Amino acid sequence: MKSTPSTPPQQSGETTGRTDLGHRLAARRTALGLSREELGRLCGADGNYIAYLEEHAASPAIGTLLRVADALGVTVDDLTGASAHRVAGRSTARRDTTLVPLDETECRRLLSTHGVGRIAVFTRRGPAVLPVNYLVAGPDIAFRTAAETDTARAVGTEVAFEIDHIDDVTASGWSVLAVGALAAVTDPHEIHRLDTTARSQPWAGGPRNHWMKLTPVRITGRRVVHD
Incomplete structure (x- = not known):
């Protein structure tokens, strides 16, 4: 017992x-x-x-x-903290591996379990993938940045947002990808709601008070499982 x-x-x-x-x-x-x-x-x-x-x-x-x-x-x-300095993804692949698609409900559930993701945007220097602290606000994925950053300049363009989890011990993991247009949050009530909902300040520090949101038009995910 x-x-x-x-x-x-x-x-x-x-x-x-x-x-x-x-x-x-x-x-x-x-x-x-x-x-x-x-x-x-x-x-x-x-x-x-x-x-x-x-x-x-x-x-x-x-x-x-x-x-x-x-x-x-x-x-x-x-x-x-035993995995803090371990490089992820170096485990040997297993022979019984299957790549399973995730439905939107599971993808949204997984999105709510993380607080850091990567956003892919087009910049004047070419494509860039940038880490951001984020939160799920209803159907939207929201994050704070500075007004002069590449992510802020990408307002009105189509972007991609990704999170994943890797388990080296079992050589398994999953990823979720959300695609949609990026918008600036300008409504004072919505900004207040996001400010009060956010659990932490952006890790990058500095004056990052410019809220952006991605409303996904497509959410897909995949999981590596073993038979």
């Missing part, structure tokens, strides 16, 4: 202070918009235990890490 952590363990000699595990757990939970109590319910713990993992130098059992990582949609290596 599986034990369910509910209260912080008491261990002699244990030190306090957030570790890489705590930082990564808190950052991923916040990016998904989950409270500690909500994450606890998803992984069979409670909010106090999640708070303990985030704020103390804890060493949870592998079973606990697996449940927390699964609830956050990441791997244990992602959660602990």
Whole structure:
């Protein structure tokens, strides 16, 4: 019978202070918009235990890490930082691989699990693919940029937006591609809604207050699975 952590363990000699595990757990939970109590319910713990993992130098059992990582949609290596310096995509392909198309419902679900994607635009110097922090706002994919950037200048043109996930351990993964016209968000009420919905500031820093949105006319996806 599986034990369910509910209260912080008491261990002699244990030190306090957030570790890489705590930082990564808190950052991923916040990016998904989950409270500690909500994450606890998803992984069979409670909010106090999640708070303990985030704020103390804890060493949870592998079973606990697996449940927390699964609830956050990441791997244990992602959660602990073991995969931080690993180059993705170098695993040997398996013979039982099948490429399966994803329907639009699954593609939109996967879009809501990430916070960083890549947008492909045409610039004066040729095509460019740029990373952006984004959020899903109803049918739209929205992100902030600076007014003088290539993405801001691409307003009114057709662009592509892509996210993916690679699992080197199983040599599997998925990708989602959204295509549509890029528009500037100018309505004050919509800007306010996006500002209050955004969970973090753009990682690139600087004055990036110019909201853009892509309303997809086509969303496709593929997943590598094994028979």
